[in-house]
Amino acid sequence: MGSYILRRIGFAIPTLFGVTIGIFLMVRLLPGDIIDILFGGDLTASEEVKDQAREQLGLNGSYLEQYWRWISGVAQGDFGFSLRNTEPVSNVILDALPITLELVILGLLIAVLIGVPLGVISAVKRDSAHDYAARVGGLVGVSIPSFWLATLLLLFTSRVFGWVPPLNYVSPFDDPIANLSQFILPAISISVFTLAIVMRMVRATMLEVLGQDYVRTARAKGVSRRTVISKHALRNALIPVITIVGFEIGVLIGGAAIVEIIFGLPGVGYVLLQAIFGRDYPVIQAAALLIAVTFIFANLLVDILYGVLDPRISQE
Amino acid sequence: MSTSGNFEGPMLPQGGPSNIGAESWVYTPQRRRDRLAKWRNPIGLVGAGIVLFNAFIALLGPQIWRIDPNALDYLRFESPSWAHPMGTDELGRDTLARIIHGAQVSLQVGVIAVSIAFVGGVLFGLLAGYYKGPLDSLLMRIVDIMFSLPGIVLAIVIAGLLGPNRRNAMIAIGIVILPAFARVVRGSVLEVMGYPFTESARALGASGRWIMLRHVLPNIVAPLLVLVTVYLSVAILAEAALSFLGLGTQPPEASWGGMLNTARTYIGIDPWLSIFPGAAIMVVVLGFNFLGDGLRDILDPRLGPHVGDVPVSK
Numbered sequence: 001m002g003s004y005i006l007r008r009i010g011f012a013i014p015t016l017f018g019v020t021i022g023i024f025l026m027v028r029l030l031p032g033d034i035i036d037i038l039f040g041g042d043l044t045a046s047e048e049v050k051d052q053a054r055e056q057l058g059l060n061g062s063y064l065e066q067y068w069r070w071i072s073g074v075a076q077g078d079f080g081f082s083l084r085n086t087e088p089v090s091n092v093i094l095d096a097l098p099i100t101l102e103l104v105i106l107g108l109l110i111a112v113l114i115g116v117p118l119g120v121i122s123a124v125k126r127d128s129a130h131d132y133a134a135r136v137g138g139l140v141g142v143s144i145p146s147f148w149l150a151t152l153l154l155l156f157t158s159r160v161f162g163w164v165p166p167l168n169y170v171s172p173f174d175d176p177i178a179n180l181s182q183f184i185l186p187a188i189s190i191s192v193f194t195l196a197i198v199m200r201m202v203r204a205t206m207l208e209v210l211g212q213d214y215v216r217t218a219r220a221k222g223v224s225r226r227t228v229i230s231k232h233a234l235r236n237a238l239i240p241v242i243t244i245v246g247f248e249i250g251v252l253i254g255g256a257a258i259v260e261i262i263f264g265l266p267g268v269g270y271v272l273l274q275a276i277f278g279r280d281y282p283v284i285q286a287a288a289l290l291i292a293v294t295f296i297f298a299n300l301l302v303d304i305l306y307g308v309l310d311p312r313i314s315q316e
Numbered sequence: 317m318s319t320s321g322n323f324e325g326p327m328l329p330q331g332g333p334s335n336i337g338a339e340s341w342v343y344t345p346q347r348r349r350d351r352l353a354k355w356r357n358p359i360g361l362v363g364a365g366i367v368l369f370n371a372f373i374a375l376l377g378p379q380i381w382r383i384d385p386n387a388l389d390y391l392r393f394e395s396p397s398w399a400h401p402m403g404t405d406e407l408g409r410d411t412l413a414r415i416i417h418g419a420q421v422s423l424q425v426g427v428i429a430v431s432i433a434f435v436g437g438v439l440f441g442l443l444a445g446y447y448k449g450p451l452d453s454l455l456m457r458i459v460d461i462m463f464s465l466p467g468i469v470l471a472i473v474i475a476g477l478l479g480p481n482r483r484n485a486m487i488a489i490g491i492v493i494l495p496a497f498a499r500v501v502r503g504s505v506l507e508v509m510g511y512p513f514t515e516s517a518r519a520l521g522a523s524g525r526w527i528m529l530r531h532v533l534p535n536i537v538a539p540l541l542v543l544v545t546v547y548l549s550v551a552i553l554a555e556a557a558l559s560f561l562g563l564g565t566q567p568p569e570a571s572w573g574g575m576l577n578t579a580r581t582y583i584g585i586d587p588w589l590s591i592f593p594g595a596a597i598m599v600v601v602l603g604f605n606f607l608g609d610g611l612r613d614i615l616d617p618r619l620g621p622h623v624g625d626v627p628v629s630k
Binding site: 015026136139143145147151152158254255261276277284292295296299 | 359457460461462463464466468469472474476549557562563583587593594598602605606
């Protein structure tokens, strides 16, 4: 098991390294000199001033030097300074991260806690009305844009209950209830896509597992239907679902990035978009890197969990 | 280097050698009725209907509903009526006309973005799957790296850095979905290369290019067709998201995402403005997903429950 975990970590490191290079190059290879864009229409700016700005931003020297300077800073938690308010980027980002993480975790919980039972029922009562409703509902769930769903939910709660979630961010440590009431609508909005995918996957794998010999054997020796489904079938059907969850975390992070803007939650997606419109390159780099690291780390956890649940994988 | 890989032993598909014979050699004649039966797929047909209807609206809509999507009027925030079946917006513009224009925008972005991904993905996938070795490892490493940023986040960053307009949104979406095509094509190529007929073509002296064009490509048409359908829906959704965030089609030009964004400001005054554009996105995306699902059932049941959303192999 230990060597399996080490091997997985070993796979993640080159990807992480590649991501830092990718993000670094992406910001630099795009059209236009960052400095020219920053100075905008200011034609009076002398080369000296520009060179000074270049040095401040770490944009002087070869790409190799620049990359080394950036990455060694990042390794020490120094992401440079925001161009807009000269605040350290690490502060901006670290304030935003918990908000996005909370949203993603809530979304994942909703998707799994509802998607798995729906998928099981759909498979067990195959071709029933419930099954058809779940299958069509699954396709609808994959097609509904999270940002539209968010708008509809807001519309619904404000028209029917006359309730709108609080607009200023409240930390869960200050007031857990206010925090939850603020996060519940965005979490539902981003969870629907994943919920649909999880449900479809559970249904498909359950159908496969329910046809296996050992399930019939268990039934034949007198184990109750309920126990066979929950103990024998579901346990095995859940293993492929875990792989999906790893991938879906990316979808949830992406959904969170958009929905945060609708609900005014200052998460990583919100910060990233603000930085893009403000051409705040150090913040863009840091936010993109942070999202990638979160995603890679989540997938690493999923891989390890996969190995724990399915000993065949870690024995390979 | 490039050709030796194949003689050291063919890449076998997952089922093992015994399955290959059964699949590729035995031809079972089907009755015409049986062959037609598998095309009777209600979900796929509904999807095809929606997709055709959307294409029809995008191409001929402006000829049928002859109101200028940008014409201003003093009748603002009208509710749906006979004169304005979807009402009017904050500047008195007709929402139906704007939805029709949005259909053109979304279809254009979808088709161009998927074309970029298709051409690039097929090229990279064929090269990686056929030549294997270091080229394959390098290309697949790049794919892995691109997959480690959530698709929409990568699209936001690329579109934002290139500059917010529709052309750049198309490029960004195309780049973001390219790796998915490359990965599936590579997997299919590896599978086809394991079949006896490619090996015999090679033994008969066929060149690498000949084998790719005449043997490999025709055999990966089915997964590609499904992929194109599913990713058209992904691209349309992504365009809507980018325009919603202000990174795609720019106002005053109508786009579904952009309309939803402006509607947010007036949600207390006129909820209709938030409802129609979102419903349009959902119906069209649903159409492509239904069609993709149906095609998957018909063309290739082995493709599994949801190839489009899941990287096929680690």
